[in-house]
Amino acid sequence: MAEITICLGGNPNAGKTTVFNKLTGAHQKVGNWPGVTVEKKEGEYTYLGKTIRVVDLPGTYSLTSYSLDERIASDFLVKEHPDVTVVIVDASNLESNLYLAIELLELGANLVIDLNMMDVVRHKKWQLDVEKLSKTLGVPVIPTVAKKAEGLETLRQTILAARDHQPEPLKINYGLEVEEALSALTDLIKRSKDSSLYAPNRWLALKLLENNTQIKEWVRTLPKGEQIISKSEDLATALNDRLGRDVEAFVIEKRFGFISGLVRKCCRKPLGPEERISISDKIDQLVLNRWLGIPIFLVFMWFTFKLVFDLGNPLADYIDTGFSWLGGQTTALLGKNWFSSLLSEGIIGGVGSVLVFLPNILILFLMIGILEDCGYMSRAAFVMDRFMQRLGLHGKSSIPMILGFGCNIPAIMACRTLESPKDRILTILINPFMSCSARLPIYVLFAGAFFPRQSGAVIFSLYILGMVMAILTALLFNKLFFKGESSPLIMELPPYRLPTVKNIVMHMWHRASVFIKNAGTIILAGVIIIWLLASMPVGVEYASEQSWIGQIGKIFAPLFAPAGFGFWQAAVALMFGIVAKEVVVGTLGTLLAGGEEGLSEVLPQFFNGLAALSFMVMSLLYIPCIATIGVIRSETNSWKWTGLAVGWSLLVGWLSAVVLYQLGQLFA
């Protein structure tokens, strides 16, 4: 049981992750914040015999409610009320970083300010009076260089000593007009507040004037809450008129005014050529160039892609071989019966089908970690933003879409970097249409057997078809479900820097373990269900016509007749394809030719050229594999969206196959 709970807050790129890692070392766990799929990191450390639990808040600029991250942070601060709040401030960007600290002080949080990146300040020869800063704000201020662990011992000491502090909430004078409104509103709140909201009345009043939707929701639950809200809205409207502008922006600027006064008192910067172009800027003039930006992005993506699959696939093959060997040994050991079949085909095969993705996923997260850590990831979003905005998506959506060509599972997990839930869900939903590498064996088999001369062109057009479907789906879903809520790009582009091995490896491991836990259970369950269907009733040959899955195949077969492949083996193969799309080839082999060898000679007895084409289209578009469904479920945290992804892809796949076959027959 932790004795003290502290939380870490700070702007993105202030060095929060480094401080968190240095404080807690390896004692970390990653989960999700309740109800949302934003990563929640927690850790622990012991100092002077006391156990200290550290909660890492998402990186934010403020406590407003513009993004999910900000909502999570203020939710935690106000409702859970941590013993100590440590805010990490990038000392080399003092003005903008102090904003969050000031908001926290207004909230009355028991604050410790970690003035990080002091090495940069020293390098620039700024004179920073830490003591004066601390005295003026009334809270401890600790200078650190987190990446060199400098000052962290003092930080630990200060955190422990600060636990019983109860600082007075900071009061900034917002000028006569706002102050009048504030005191009227504060009185009203004072009279109806209960103990559920651990925040000063003045702060709540201020947030209401700032039109903070989240605080409004909370206040609404108070007795007379509605009355308070309507009063605050009247006051805000009156203020907008009197000030001649938005009270929200007015208040923010007043805070910055307070900060710049503070910084002028405590920090002296030598005069010099301030506006010089840094190396980082020079790189950006190339990387973000109007013409070169996109080609450079594509090269980076291609390189990532190559590494993930060239390095990952052989490893995946080893795991695959290992598990089939294990399955074979089990059958040999126990003889051929239902139990050994459950063990080898169901459980061992199921675990194998989860772990087989692990090498690709690890390498992918490694690459993403490197690109994120060195600062390129935000540039990629920048470069692609214009094109993606047209599809109703965000610049950051482009990365998962390209990764989808390799494997949809890590691609969908990469959607976590998207902040707005709308962008994230939409990017996830269209991802299965990006033709993953598991579908390639199907194309190779059919295109080779039926269109040997044009096989390259056929396969290429399938990839294009997938992309077109993804784009059309994005446009359609955007209209249907999201009513065009656009999230404009506004993001900080951190300076380029060398990534640290420790950060990347930890990040990679945390993300991969979440995959194994969440997606793993669903994949395993799905695999076992398919196994059960293929081996029931008892005594039947695995996946034969008499098995349940064969029976189901027979039921579904007529459905595929309009697409040109209305026989039960094709239906069964497609059903097995749900486990993993590459299984389609193996299943067809077993059912049509008694093995994969010689399959391409047998195929023309069942398919004509047109039917082969529509079968490939179906394989491309219909239902994502179980693993993908599992990841969609765990990443969207919703069966509704998962159901939509499955249903929509089935419909699109079937319709496209049928339309293609019917039109083809018309013209042939």
Place this chain on the structure above:
Amino acid sequence: MCPLCAVENGRIVEVMDIRGGRGMAGRLAVMGIFPGSRLRMIQNGRPGPVMVALDEKRFGIGYGMAHRIFVRPVTE
């Protein structure tokens, strides 16, 4: 006065007005971009997003947003 997206690379400008919804002005303001802030254009990707410097920080701002931020050139 002209929109931010019309500023050439290397120019220093002062923000005069932000003509967007409440949310937009607020989002920019908490990052330090509001009337009176000085920005330097690093890379104008028109008709794509622009990259600007605010003191030591660098921001990418989408085109749609950049043409609603009105600025005037600062001569030094």
